[in-house]
Amino acid sequence: MRYALISDIHANLPALDAVLADIDARGDVDAIVHAGDLVGYSTFPNEVVRRLAERGIAGVAGNYDSTVATGYKHCGCRSETPRQEELAHISYEYTLRTTNGASKRALAALPFSLDLKPMGGHLAGPRLVLVHGTPTLNTVYWTADRDDAFCRKMAALVGLGSGDVIAFGHTHKPWHRIVDGIHFINTGSVGRPKDGDWRAGYVRLELGAGDPRVEFVRVEYDIAATIAGIRAAGLPEDFVTFLQTGGKPA
């Protein structure tokens, strides 16, 4: 089975559409699944929720999705400076206000995790487990510098074995590691990368009888359209700079 794994779209419809166009053009993907954070920061939350529904793309609840769906006091994002915290609140307040009832109900219905059997549930074979952060909480950052012991502990929580895959997002920085034959894939971010590359990111995963094959893809998108939306909404210019620099403002 060939999957496209997408995550952290964050209301960036032009980025999502560019990724979907790239997947469609290749013509070899059997299923697209998402690892959450559909909304926040950019200005197309309802359009992104609708697009995923139109395309029948299943996925899990990111911290942004579950906090907006439950009307929580904060997006559950970690801020490293007072300015970041201020921006987080501006984005969250905007998203709570502009995400409509139908979208909030769709976000509320997202499961915490997905468990897929690419060869079919009628056969033994590898599993693909999808979460946003970790199998414990969607707010925990599973960064590339987490040690093997952490990866083993998380894999054990969902009963993974050699040849299985767990995919997640949340950090907006893609990475892939194999521990005890288990593949750990951080898919990066479609709509708000933080690795210094502004282009939308996603993962192609081939999973079945052989070894899992993982490929990271980056796609240029109409960033001017996303920026126009941010400026028209009167959101801070910081959000524009963030997108332009791939999360590395000067």
Ligand SMILES: [Fe+2]
């Ligand atoms: Fe995110």
